[in-house]
Amino acid sequence: xxxxxxxxxxxxxxxxxxxxxxxxxxxxxxxxxxxxxxxxxxxxxxxxxxxxxxxxxxxxxxxxxxxxxxxxxxxxxxxxxxxxxxxxxxxxxxxxxxxxxxxxxxxxxxxxxxxxxxxxxxxxxxxxxxxxxxxxxxxxxxxxxxxxxxxxxxxxxxxxxxxxxxxxxxxxxxxxxxxxxxxxxxxxxxxxxxxxxxxxxxxxxxxxxxxxxxxxxxxxxxxxxxxxxxxxxxxxxxxxxxxxxxxxxxxxxxxxxxxxxxxxxxxxxxxxxxxxxxxxxxxxxxxxxxxxxxxxxxxxxxxx
Amino acid sequence: xxxxxxxxxxxxxxxxxxxxxxxxxxxxxxxxxxxxxxxxxxxxxxxxxxxxxxxxxxxxxxxxxxxxxxxxxxxxxxxxxxxxxxxxxxxxxxxxxxxxxxxxxxxxxxxxxxxxxxxxxxxxxxxxxxxxxxxxxxxxxxxxxxxxxxxxxxxxxxxxxxxxxxxxxxxxxxxxxxxxxxxxxxxxxxxxxxxxxxxxxxxxx
Amino acid sequence: xxxxxxxxxxxxxxxxxxxxxxxxxxxxxxxxxxxxxxxxxxxxxxxxxxxxxxxxxxxxxxxxxxxxxxxxxxxxxxxxxxxxxxxxxxxxxxxxxxxxxxxxxxxxxxxxxxxxxxxxxxxxxxxxxxxxxxxxxxxxxxxxxxxxxxxxxxxxxxxxxxxxxxxxxxxxxxxxxxxxxxxxxxxxxxxxxxxxxxxxxxxxxxxxxxxxxxxxxxxxxxxxxxxxxxxxxxxxxxxxxxxxxxxxxxxxxxxxxxxxxxxxxxxxxxxxxxxxxxxxxxxxxxxxxxxxxxxxxxxxxxxxxxxxxxxxxxxxxx
Numbered sequence: 058x059x060x061x062x063x064x065x066x067x068x069x070x071x072x073x074x075x076x077x078x079x080x081x082x083x084x085x086x087x088x089x090x091x092x093x094x095x096x097x098x099x100x101x102x103x104x105x106x107x108x109x110x111x112x113x114x115x116x117x118x119x120x121x122x123x124x125x126x127x128x129x130x131x132x133x134x135x136x137x138x139x140x141x142x143x144x145x146x147x148x149x150x151x152x153x154x155x156x157x158x159x160x161x162x163x164x165x166x167x168x169x170x171x172x173x174x175x176x177x178x179x180x181x182x183x184x185x186x187x188x189x190x191x192x193x194x195x196x197x198x199x200x201x202x203x204x205x206x207x208x209x210x211x212x213x214x215x216x217x218x219x220x221x222x223x224x225x226x227x228x229x230x231x232x233x234x235x236x237x238x239x240x241x242x243x244x245x246x247x248x249x250x251x252x253x254x255x256x257x258x259x260x261x262x263x264x265x266x267x268x269x270x271x272x273x274x275x276x277x278x279x280x281x282x283x284x285x286x287x288x289x290x291x292x293x294x295x296x297x298x299x300x301x302x303x304x305x306x307x308x309x310x311x312x313x314x315x316x317x318x319x320x321x322x323x324x325x326x327x328x329x330x331x332x333x334x335x336x337x338x339x340x341x342x343x344x345x346x347x348x349x350x351x352x353x354x355x356x357x358x359x360x361x
Numbered sequence: 362x363x364x365x366x367x368x369x370x371x372x373x374x375x376x377x378x379x380x381x382x383x384x385x386x387x388x389x390x391x392x393x394x395x396x397x398x399x400x401x402x403x404x405x406x407x408x409x410x411x412x413x414x415x416x417x418x419x420x421x422x423x424x425x426x427x428x429x430x431x432x433x434x435x436x437x438x439x440x441x442x443x444x445x446x447x448x449x450x451x452x453x454x455x456x457x458x459x460x461x462x463x464x465x466x467x468x469x470x471x472x473x474x475x476x477x478x479x480x481x482x483x484x485x486x487x488x489x490x491x492x493x494x495x496x497x498x499x500x501x502x503x504x505x506x507x508x509x510x511x512x513x514x515x516x517x518x519x520x521x522x523x524x525x526x527x528x529x530x531x532x533x534x535x536x537x538x539x540x541x542x543x544x545x546x547x548x549x550x551x552x553x554x555x556x557x558x559x560x561x562x563x564x565x566x
Numbered sequence: 567x568x569x570x571x572x573x574x575x576x577x578x579x580x581x582x583x584x585x586x587x588x589x590x591x592x593x594x595x596x597x598x599x600x601x602x603x604x605x606x607x608x609x610x611x612x613x614x615x616x617x618x619x620x621x622x623x624x625x626x627x628x629x630x631x632x633x634x635x636x637x638x639x640x641x642x643x644x645x646x647x648x649x650x651x652x653x654x655x656x657x658x659x660x661x662x663x664x665x666x667x668x669x670x671x672x673x674x675x676x677x678x679x680x681x682x683x684x685x686x687x688x689x690x691x692x693x694x695x696x697x698x699x700x701x702x703x704x705x706x707x708x709x710x711x712x713x714x715x716x717x718x719x720x721x722x723x724x725x726x727x728x729x730x731x732x733x734x735x736x737x738x739x740x741x742x743x744x745x746x747x748x749x750x751x752x753x754x755x756x757x758x759x760x761x762x763x764x765x766x767x768x769x770x771x772x773x774x775x776x777x778x779x780x781x782x783x784x785x786x787x788x789x790x791x792x793x794x795x796x797x798x799x800x801x802x803x804x805x806x807x808x809x810x811x812x813x814x815x816x817x818x819x820x821x822x823x824x825x826x827x828x829x830x831x832x833x834x835x836x837x838x839x840x841x842x843x844x845x846x847x848x849x850x851x852x853x854x855x856x857x858x859x860x861x862x863x864x865x866x867x868x869x870x871x872x873x874x875x876x877x878x879x880x881x882x883x884x
Contacts, residue, residue: 060431067429071436075443075766082447083762086454093457127634134634157635197632219663223817244461248879249398250519250534325880336661340636347635390720391805395713438773438802442766450762465812468765474717474803539713540872547858547865555857 095175098228098243102213105230105239106203115205120213121361122171124180125197125344128154128188135162137194138348139180141171141360148360150174152187159347161355200341202361209233209361214341215243218333221325222246225255229334235269235342240334252326260327262290263317264334271314272338277328282318372491373498381502381553389473389503392466393510394542400523403511405459407504409452409467411497413444414476418484418496420444425485437480438471445471475499514545593683595673600687604659607668607687611675614649619674621645626654631665631686638666662689695826698819700881702830708806709838710868710875715806719839720864722797729843730836732797735779737832739801740810743768743775744828747811748821761815768811769802776801806831841871 108114124139135154142151150169154162169183177196184194203210212231217224226244231237240261247253254260259282267275289300289308300308319327352359389410396402417440421428428436449467452460460467470476479499484492515521518536520528535541598610607628619625620643628638639657646653660666665688673680708714722732747768755761776798783791783798801807810831814824845867854863 064429064432067427068432068435071439075439076763078443079446079450079762079766082450086450090450090454090457093454097457127632136635159635246464249539250537340633343636390716391714394716435773438769439766442769446762446765449765465809468812469714469805469808471765471769472803472805472808477803538876539711540869540876542713543865543869543872547862547869550865551855551857551862554862558857 098215101228101241101243102201102203102230105213105228105241106211107238118203118205118210119360120201120203121359122174122199122201123348124174124199126152126184126194127197128192128194130192136197136344139167139174139184140348140352140357141174143358143360150183151357152184153348153351153355153357155347155351159350161351164355164357200345204361211238212341212345214337216333216337218329218336220245220247220329221252221323222248225326225329225333227330227333227337229337231269231338231341235272235338237264237267237269237272237334237338240264240330242330247323247326251320251323254320254323255326255330258292259287259290260317260320260330262292263312266309266313268314269338269342272335275331275335276316277319277324277331278316279319279324281321286312286318369491369494372495373501375495375498377498377502377505380499381506389475390546391469391473393507393546395539396463396466397507397510397514397542397545398518398537398539399462399515399521400508400511401459402462403507403509404504405452405456406463406466407500407507409448409463410470410473410476410503411500412448413441413470414479414500414503415493415496416444417441417476417480418492419489421480421484422487422489422492428485433481433485434477437477441476441480442471475503510542510545510549513549514541593673593681593685595675595680596683596685599668599685601660601662601689602653604662605656607654607656607660607666609652609654609668609670609685611650611652611673613675615645615652616674616676617645617649620649620652625671626668628654628656628666628668628687630661631667634667664688691822695822697882698823699826699830699833702827703834703837704875704878705881707834707838707875707878708809708831709835710872711879712809714809715804715835716868718800718804719835719842720861720868722800723839723842723864724846726840726843726847728797729839731794732800733832733836733839735794735797736801736804736807736835737829739772739775739779739798740807740828740832741825742778743772743807744810744814744824745821746771746775748814748819748824751811751815755815764812764815765808768815769808771811772807773802806835838871842868 102120103114108118121141123141126137126139128135128137133156135156138153138155139150140153141148148171150167150171152165152167154164156162165187167183167187169179173179173183181194181196188194199215201213203213211233212235214229214231215226216229217226219225223246224244225242225247228241228243229237230239230241242256242261245253245255247255286308288294289305317327317331351357392406396406417437420440421437445468448470452467479496483495487495512522514536515523516527517532518534518538518541520526520531536545595612596609597612598608600608600610602608623640623643626640626643628640629636630638638660641655641657644653644655645651654668665686668685668687670683670685672682702708706712709716709719718732722728750767750771751761751764755763755767780791780795780798783795810828813819814827819827842864846864849863849867858866
């Protein structure tokens with residue numbers, strides 16, 4: 058009996074020590090992890106909007122995050138957009154509720170700062186305080202709207218869709234007319250050398266510059282990619298004098314509305330990315346149109 | 362109190378050559394086959410295993426006189442799991458891109474037989490100094506094997522080393538594909554066997 | 567033999583109940599809903615419906631469950647000759663991976679108004695489970711495609727008897743551990759934000775399962791225990807045993823999906839072991855060069871199997 062007690066005590070003590078060691082590491086590293094994630098997303102967004110050496114960042118560049126929620130009241134469903142609004146020189150968040158057809162229902166002020174709003178947990182607790190208890194909300198997605206000089210520069214949308222293996226996480230950048238500015242693959246688990254080639258420039262950069270109309274009907278073709286087009290797409294490998302200005306604009310015009318060339322032996326991954334990007338762009342364009350209509354009609358001064 | 366007669370340096374070198382965990386002891390082969398697609402992966406996973414091995418060995422060696430014999434294995438498992446969680450959290454926070462390349466393998470270190478075996482056979486009987494050197498040798502041996510495998514596969518599969526284009530073309534994409542891991546490890550093991558046979562023959566054994 | 571038949575009945579009953587639950591549609595007059603091709607949905611009714619109602623596209627509306635505000639365009643509807651099936655044809659391809667909600671306004675059948683219906687159209691749940699099961703067993707075979715559990719794999723694949731024993735024991739322990747892991751993850755670790763304890767908790771669960779199966783087997787079937795007991799300890803050193811709970815936590819699988827994953831993983835391991843054992847038994851009698859004897863040639867064989875299993879990678883049954 059005494060043995061059992063000794064054993065149990067020793068085991069419990071070791072568990073407690075182990076748990077506290079891990080808990081300590083967790084709290085210390087959690088902050089660094091969030092910061093790194095934030096920085097990588099920021100860098101990807103800047104890349105997508107083509108800010109770099111030859112295109113300097115405007116001093117008043119700002120990203121405004123709009124969070125979309127689905128709110129259920131009994132058997133009625135609404136969309137709730139958490140929108141940053143300018144009120145008396147400050148930025149606060151307001152929850153703008155619209156019904157499924159896009160008509161305004163009501164707006165509520167949400168007591169949360171911009172930094173806090175980036176945390177799903179903080180957003181959820183703030184919303185719980187503001188919404189009546191019989192309404193259930195689920196988080197849908199977030200969109201970032203980039204502005205500078207009082208104008209919208211573009212939209213950066215995170216998205217996720219099933220690929221060949223598991224999910225593929227992407228970041229899609231659209232300009233104010235919903236033309237595709239760029240695509241960045243954030244996370245995937247595709248096969249190395251096959252599906253993983255979606256990360257390569259010669260696949261990703263095909264999407265750059267496609268107009269919204271082309272995007273809506275974009276398909277994948279299993280044709281081999283012309284060498285010249287491939288060299289043009291691999292921007293990072295350009296050398297001096299490789300292309301003249303005339304050649305660049307000619308190639309761009311020629312392939313502007315063409316379909317996406319699939320990666321050899323990775324058609325499913327290529328199709329998954331194309332369809333995924335198509336859906337993200339189409340759905341966002343539809344929703345931001347409705348949201349802008351509501352904001353204008355209700356005279357809400359959004360920060361974008 | 363120590364039961365071994367080997368010196369510290371001998372322990373260290375044994376871990377790398379004579380008792381190399383992957384090539385000689387044939388333990389912890391999962392990452393050798395799955396993740397050795399590049400030298401960088403090898404270095405990263407090698408560092409993680411080294412960390413876990415060294416810290417676990419030292420911890421167990423320090424508390425070896427207080428471990429109740431009946432709960433030996435759970436204690437080892439708990440120690441290893443704790444250190445694996447720690448290195449997992451640290452890597453995820455500070456080198457996220459590289460960490461993602463390794464997928465689940467960092468967390469799988471907890472199931473590596475080599476670490477538990479080393480604790481059972483060595484760390485629980487030896488003082489801190491000897492345990493440390495043995496663990497260091499084992500960990501570095503693992504990293505060495507992973508780097509060699511990674512170098513072969515990366516060079517032959519994608520013509521690169523550490524991300525730098527060395528050959529300028531991809532000789533045989535097959536080597537980067539996961540199934541080649543089996544072939545490369547098998548061939549390397551045979552190679553090491555052959556060297557040992559030739560060496561012994563020379564020595565007249 | 568009799569016991570086996572009883573077990574088979576139980577399993578069959580379980581499957582049928584899952585199937586029935588999965589068929590629930592939401593309106594008593596609608597018997598079944600299903601996807602068809604890439605752009606159609608079929609609604610099957612318990613009786614004939616009026617042609618005037620069925621041919622009016624405006625009576626139907628559909629959206630993907632997570633996007634209730636985006637209404638999909640229905641091009642046309644087709645009524646079957648016996649008037650019990652309505653096929654909705656959509657303008658764009660339908661994403662069959664997502665559940666869809668279809669609302670039909672007041673159904674008119676033989677002049678009677680049977681009320682409006684809100685129906686869910688999604689892939690049969692049993693199909694989802696089968697995909698996970700076959701995925702874990704063949705397409706993403708844990709040994710040949712994911713390279714896990716190799717130490718134990720090479721250690722116990724020398725004889726067919728050993729291989730089968732190891733595989734069976736592993737499957738049993740895996741199923742127990744996975745279901746417990748799912749329970750703990752969903753009800754304790756996630757709500758209290760303790761996910762960093764995943765690794766420790768899961769390895770603890772595996773050890774607990776091994777201990778549990780050990781005790782149960784000793785009491786229930788000592789003969790089985792004598793044959794298979796020695797393999798139980800090896801389960802803890804098997805990477806797959808910790809990989810399966812980690813996967814189901816990362817992908818947020820439901821209870822049944824975790825069960826399917828564990829069963830598939832165990833079965834895949836058994837298949838891999840058995841195939842390998844068959845080959846290695848033959849290799850014992852072959853003339854292998856001295857440097858290659860033992861493990862090296864086994865690795866090369868495994869490599870060939872891995873290449874063969876690559877052939878499963880496009881398999882998609884649902």
